[in-house]
Amino acid sequence: MPVFAATPPGTTSLVVLVLAVFGACAVEMVEALTIVIAVATTRGWRVALQGAGAALGALVLLVAVGGVPLVRYAPIDVLRVAVGALLLLLGLGWLRKAVLRAAGVIPEHDEDAVYAATVDALSASGHGDRRRADTEGLGVAFKGVFLEGIEVVLIVISLGASQHQLGAASASAGAAAVVVAGVGALVARQLSGVPENLMKLVVGVMLTSFGTFWIGEGAGVHWPGSDASLPVLIGVFAAVTTLLVALTRRAEPPMEAPSAVPSGHGGQP
Amino acid sequence: MNRTGRLARLVGRGLWDFLIGDTPEFALAAGALVIFAVLLHHQRAAVVAGLPALVIVVLAAGVWHGRRQRRSSTATKASSGSPLNTSDQAQPVPSTSERSSRSDKKSQENHAEATWR
Numbered sequence: 553m554p555v556f557a558a559t560p561p562g563t564t565s566l567v568v569l570v571l572a573v574f575g576a577c578a579v580e581m582v583e584a585l586t587i588v589i590a591v592a593t594t595r596g597w598r599v600a601l602q603g604a605g606a607a608l609g610a611l612v613l614l615v616a617v618g619g620v621p622l623v624r625y626a627p628i629d630v631l632r633v634a635v636g637a638l639l640l641l642l643g644l645g646w647l648r649k650a651v652l653r654a655a656g657v658i659p660e661h662d663e664d665a666v667y668a669a670t671v672d673a674l675s676a677s678g679h680g681d682r683r684r685a686d687t688e689g690l691g692v693a694f695k696g697v698f699l700e701g702i703e704v705v706l707i708v709i710s711l712g713a714s715q716h717q718l719g720a721a722s723a724s725a726g727a728a729a730v731v732v733a734g735v736g737a738l739v740a741r742q743l744s745g746v747p748e749n750l751m752k753l754v755v756g757v758m759l760t761s762f763g764t765f766w767i768g769e770g771a772g773v774h775w776p777g778s779d780a781s782l783p784v785l786i787g788v789f790a791a792v793t794t795l796l797v798a799l800t801r802r803a804e805p806p807m808e809a810p811s812a813v814p815s816g817h818g819g820q821p
Numbered sequence: 822m823n824r825t826g827r828l829a830r831l832v833g834r835g836l837w838d839f840l841i842g843d844t845p846e847f848a849l850a851a852g853a854l855v856i857f858a859v860l861l862h863h864q865r866a867a868v869v870a871g872l873p874a875l876v877i878v879v880l881a882a883g884v885w886h887g888r889r890q891r892r893s894s895t896a897t898k899a900s901s902g903s904p905l906n907t908s909d910q911a912q913p914v915p916s917t918s919e920r921s922s923r924s925d926k927k928s929q930e931n932h933a934e935a936t937w938r
Contacts (some may be wrong), residue, residue: 610828614832633855633858633859636855637851637852637854637855638840638851640847640851640854640876641840641847641848641851642839642840644844644847644850644851644876644879644880644883645839645842645844645847647880648844648847648880648883648884648887649887651880651884652884652887652888652891655888657887657888657891658887658891695831698831698835699831699835702832702835702836702839703839706836706839706840760876760880763851763876764872764873764876767854767855767858767872768858768868768869768872770858771855771858771859771862771868772862773858773862773865773868773869773872774865775869776869785873788873788877789873789876789877789880792877792880792881793880796880796881796884800884800888803888804888
């Protein structure tokens with residue numbers, strides 16, 4: 553039984569948890585907002601908000617159903633190893649994609665293009681039959697928010713459960729959703745100016761650091777300085793990521809700038 | 822399939838995409854890192870130094886693999902739509918607007934592929 557497993561999480565890990573969840577949720581909600589605004593433009597705000605609201609409700613339900621039993625009943629060591637592996641998986645995935653985008657190997661996520669494609673897809677179908685059009689808009693808004701939100705749910709449950717801070721993690725995710733929705737309502741358009749890739753890079757570094765930390769803790773290894781080693785891990789992974797971006801960018805020929813908008817896709821971001 | 826079944830399938834598919842997706846090597850690596858930490862947990866220094874180092878190796882390998890994948894897919898597209906050919910028949914040189922159109926189409930395809938991943 554690791555020594556640290558019985559002790560409550562420190563302020564450092566709580567702060568990193570709140571920042572990681574907020575960042576992850578903000579990135580995903582910016583992407584979801586694009587779909588919701590595209591639905592609102594073509595099918596009306598009522599349908600878009602109904603779809604988004606239903607998806608948010610389903611996500612909250614998933615956190616309650618998946619997170620609370622984990623916090624109450626799962627053995628802490630097993631939970632931390634499993635959570636560590638999960639966070640590592642998510643973090644490495646985010647980092648890989650963000651590094652490739654930052655280095656210009658793959659194009660960055662373009663909210664304007666996603667918006668245009670969703671509007672095109674919705675405009676091309678559902679003419680004439682109002683009810684069918686509404687159902688389709690509802691489905692696209694639901695799917696957009698729900699699919700983007702699943703990853704946030706995983707992060708909230710895993711980070712919250714491993715530190716017994718499900719409430720703080722949920723509140724942080726909720727705050728990010730409110731901030732993004734508020735800004736989206738104010739400007740009434742997709743947030744294409746948000747530096748999504750940079751945010752993804754930062755959150756990826758945090759998730760990877762948490763994953764590494766919890767795998768060690770769950771396996772019974774006491775990190776030097778307990779959770780004070782988290783900022784060290786974050787610093788190391790951030791430095792490595794910066795180096796990887798520079799090396800990949802140097803090895804990669806400059807990519808052609810996207811000149812047109814993709815079409816023919818539904819609401820899959 | 823009823824609505825609950827469809828929702829369960831949607832969740833399952835979303836989870837698979839997020840967790841495994843096009844990087845199954847990360848799932849294997851995460852499992853291997855857990856085994857490494859559990860087996861060596863009595864040798865604290867080895868895990869404290871080795872675990873982050875292995876994570877860095879996995880990340881670097883993932884980026885390298887992603888870059889290679891991208892290059893090979895670009896090369897495949899280029900060869901399938903290339904004006905160069907091995908036949909003896911002379912091919913007309915594409916005009917500037919044709920080249921520009923091909924380039925636009927290619928960048929559009931690249932863009933669509935990455936945007937929707």
